[in-house]
Amino acid sequence: MKDLATLGHRVRHFRTAARLTLDQLGQAVGVAGSQLSLIENGRREPRLSLIGEIAGALGVTVGDLLDDAPPSERAGLEIELERLQRGNVYAALGLPTVRPAKGMADETLTALVGLHRELARKSKEAVATPEEARRANTELRQRMRSLDNHLVDIERLAEDEVVAVGHVGGALTHRSVTRMAERLGFELVHVGDLPHSARSVTDLDHGRIYLPPASIPGGHGLRSMALQAMAHRLLGHQEPASYAEFLQQRLEINYFAAACLMPRTQAVEFLARAKANHDIAVEDFRDAFGTTHESAALRFTNLATAYLDMEVHFLRVGDDGAVAKAYENDGLRLPVDVTGSTEGQFVCRHWSARVAFGRTNRTTEFYQYTDTPEGTFFDSTQTGTTSAGEFSISVGVPFVHSTWFRGRETENRLASSCPDDACCRHPDARLSERWRGRAWSSAKLHAHILSPLPSGTFPGVDDQELYEFLKRHGGD
Known part of the structure; x- marks a missing residue:
């Protein structure tokens, strides 16, 4: 009725x-x-x-x-x-x-x-308070852990789309990405006046995907942005009704983009050969498909358990030791707060993710074994720099899987008893006695702590800026 x-x-x-x-x-x-x-x-x-x-x-x-x-x-x-x-x-x-x-x-x-x-x-309106964001992110991380960070339907979709434009191997070209957009009825348009809070804007009325101009020769990041915008259409996303749904959509479009840039069949073949040679290296995987180190590391976690029979962990950590992204299904004990959230928590000073900041030669990956209460883990870590500061990207496995990786012969080995505060959170007793009450420091305040995300249809994107942009470029 x-x-x-x-x-x-x-x-x-x-x-x-x-x-x-x-x-x-x-x-x-x-x-x-x-x-x-x-x-x-x-x-x-x-x-x-x-x-x-x-x-x-x-x-x-x-x-x-x-x-x-x-x-x-x-x-x-x-x-x-x-x-x-x-x-x-x-x-x-x-x-x-x-x-x-x-x-x-x-x-x-x-x-x-x-x-x-x-x-x-x-x-x-999906207004992300810090508490809501942590809760939603924790739930999403736990859900992905139960799936071994592997989304079968999106793997198939990405592979079908890549095959449809004739891509058979190597780095996905900008021409192929453009053809993928055209198949969906979209034109890729590069502009210099995107809303400052938006990575891309899709004009559904006029069939245009607006992207920033290439900032470096090759503009590798633009391929990923375009693919993410297309993924919203291919996956049938609607306007997010909650911050949790926004995070789920963001994860799915990032996954789709990575699965196009590093297609399952070619990526698994590459990694399987490296495993057979006991020479898995994220830096080689990155270079073979022309992506960033972080994208290659995350893509490795999508495929490692499902196709290489190994459990893994991933960490992106700032130079202050705070976790920005994390995943594990190998038993590594991630630092968490009382809500179970790991983002924003500090990793042990003895973990590879932080030790790597101290080395002088950063052109290649840093390798380290770490003995923890949960067992010994092998990590390969690469560091990088953005305008916001330094960061490290780590991929690690339990000791039993280290045999498949380049760098397994490293003599770098440290012990960590975290979350025991005595491990690395208390200063040396002599230093503490020497300086307690004799020094004063002013803390650095991170501006984003005081600045809520713009409240609009899409979390973090200012509606007024977005619609004024579309008016400028849509002509109506």
């Missing part, structure tokens, strides 16, 4: 147009007027045979009564007000339901509906 509220309003509209009372119509169809009142108020679903009798008595067709459109603008407002007041957002306020009486002015009804629309809109 169609929406009962709209049906009720259409019955009332045609009844009043026929100048019949509820009782008069009831007599014509053999139903009490009180029962018709319930139907008109959307509280009772009539039998299809009764709808036919009502239509006959009113001189209209059944289709007239079952039409989806409200019979008038006011009826549309009344229906919308009723729906909005039935929603969880309004119900949570504990306020009484307002029934629009005949004497209620249209302006009053319009204002009420407008207020409800704004209330609903604000409730849907």
